[in-house]
Amino acid sequence: MFVAASDQAIIDDVFHGLQQFFDICDLGETRYFLGMEVAKDDGIYSISLRSYIVRTITKFGMRNAKPSRTPMNVGYSQDTEPSEPLQDGEHYRSLVGALLYIAVTAWPDIANAVGILGRKVSSPSESDWTAAKRILRYLKGTREWKLVLGRSQAAGTCLIAYSDADWAGDVASRKSTTGSVIFFNGAISWISRKQTPVTLSSIEAEYCALSETSQEVVWVRRLLKNFNEEQNQPTTVFVLQI
Numbered sequence: 001m002f003v004a005a006s007d008q009a010i011i012d013d014v015f016h017g018l019q020q021f022f023d024i025c026d027l028g029e030t031r032y033f034l035g036m037e038v039a040k041d042d043g044i045y046s047i048s049l050r051s052y053i054v055r056t057i058t059k060f061g062m063r064n065a066k067p068s069r070t071p072m073n074v075g076y077s078q079d080t081e082p083s084e085p086l087q088d089g090e091h092y093r094s095l096v097g098a099l100l101y102i103a104v105t106a107w108p109d110i111a112n113a114v115g116i117l118g119r120k121v122s123s124p125s126e127s128d129w130t131a132a133k134r135i136l137r138y139l140k141g142t143r144e145w146k147l148v149l150g151r152s153q154a155a156g157t158c159l160i161a162y163s164d165a166d167w168a169g170d171v172a173s174r175k176s177t178t179g180s181v182i183f184f185n186g187a188i189s190w191i192s193r194k195q196t197p198v199t200l201s202s203i204e205a206e207y208c209a210l211s212e213t214s215q216e217v218v219w220v221r222r223l224l225k226n227f228n229e230e231q232n233q234p235t236t237v238f239v240l241q242i
Contacts (some may be wrong), residue, residue: 002033007096036105044150047106053143056098057136067141068134072113077169083125092124092161095132102139104105108181108190110135115177115192119170149186159184159224159231161217165195165209166239167202172200176205180213182220184229189220202241210239 001024003012020023030038035052038045057063086092092164096117103114113135168174168176175194182189191212199205214237221231 001031001119010113017019034105035101043228044148046146046148048141048146049106050145051103053102053139056095056102058129059098060095060133060136062133062136062140065133065137065140068139071110071118071138072131073134074127076127077116077171079127079221083127084128086124086129089121089124092119092129094130095136099132099135107139108187110138111190111192112177112179115194119194134175147187149188157185157229158233159220159235160218161213161235161237162240163206163209163213163237165202167199167205168203170194173213174234176208178209180216182213182216184220184224189216191216210237213237 001018003011003014005014015024015026029040032038032115035049037048037051039048040046040241068224078161090200096114099110099114100118103111113131113168116129127239159182161180164179166179167176169177173194175193175197176199179190179192180190195205195208195212195213199208217235221235222229
């Protein structure tokens with residue numbers, strides 16, 4: 001169990017309350033939790049998944065693989081050429097599951113790539129397996145990276161968000177993908193998901209992405225209010241349009 005509070009006395013009260021009903025141990029400040037390595041330095045926290053990534057790379061036999069500079073080939077989602085069905089689909093699903101955990105917890109830069117591969121879990125092909133291993137090669141080269149969370153004068157304490165969409169990025173369904181990230185002294189929330197409607201223009205796709213991002217912003221604002229970090233000013237959402 002992970003307990004967080006701004007006052008040590010509150011944490012102690014929770015611990016002693018649980019101790020009345022369960023045999024528990026106080027392990028002190030968080031160092032390692034569910035595969036995440038947590039470090040604290042002068043009020044700034046960092047989350048690393050180095051050990052988890054190394055174990056995943058070893059599990060799937062990629063220890064000697066050459067690192068990749070990007071998580072996915074830019075032409076992968078546009079490729080319409082059929083590929084041979086993958087013989088071991090369970091192996092593919094296991095890898096995508098591990099990559100999904102990494103993307104959700106601390107690696108927003110692979111969220112889009114993992115989301116695309118997640119659409120293929122029912123009937124993966126050899127090209128899908130190659131694309132999944134490419135993400136592992138990317139993680140091998142970036143395994144020392146950390147997600148940094150904490151106060152900084154440059155970032156301030158205002159909530160800001162970025163929204164984007166790739167129009168008709170899925171060549172099979174002609175649907176677009178929404179991408180967004182929300183910052184509050186660091187990246188605290190990010191999404192990458194295929195849109196429900198088939199949009200007829202790039203600006204329409206951007207509007208759909210903005211709608212989804214705004215819903216996420218509203219939820220985060222309410223969450224921050226519960227943590228006594230109420231946002232009294234409107235949240236700025238930047239829409240990326242090329």
